[in-house]
Amino acid sequence: MNAEHIGIFARDTVALSRWYLETLGFKVIRTLEKEGRPPIFFLKGEKGMVIEILPTTSSHVARELSDPGYSHIGLVVQDFDQAASSLQSKGVSLHDVRTTSNGWTIGYFNDPEGNRLEIVYRPQ
Numbered sequence: 269m270n271a272e273h274i275g276i277f278a279r280d281t282v283a284l285s286r287w288y289l290e291t292l293g294f295k296v297i298r299t300l301e302k303e304g305r306p307p308i309f310f311l312k313g314e315k316g317m318v319i320e321i322l323p324t325t326s327s328h329v330a331r332e333l334s335d336p337g338y339s340h341i342g343l344v345v346q347d348f349d350q351a352a353s354s355l356q357s358k359g360v361s362l363h364d365v366r367t368t369s370n371g372w373t374i375g376y377f378n379d380p381e382g383n384r385l386e387i388v389y390r391p392q
Contacts, residue, residue: 275320276381276383280381284381309321339384362375362376
């Protein structure tokens with residue numbers, strides 16, 4: 269088996285998908301459209317897993333990073349400072365930035381619907 273995608277339910281699939289495209293540089297690799305329902309988008313970065321953005325009418329439930337279950341989507345970067353600067357220029361604020369005991373640099377941020385993401389730099 270191989271992890272292929274993660275699904276994120278969104279109140280506005282179009283707006284959230286656009287944010288992933290414009291802010292993180294993802295590309296749409298598939299769109300599913302059905303009359304009477306907002307579209308479903310499949311997004312992908314340069315490589316790695318796919319993010320599926322699905323429609324919902326439910327309200328967002330706030331979660332803490334350490335709550336059981338889904339925690340965050342990790343995005344590997346080649347240059348932490350450049351990635352952080354790029355995110356900041358797009359209005360995204362990182363929090364809990366730190367260097368881990370194994371030398372990785374990590375920081376967290378949220379997408380517009382409150383889903384947590386992490387950038388991680390792992391020196392060679």
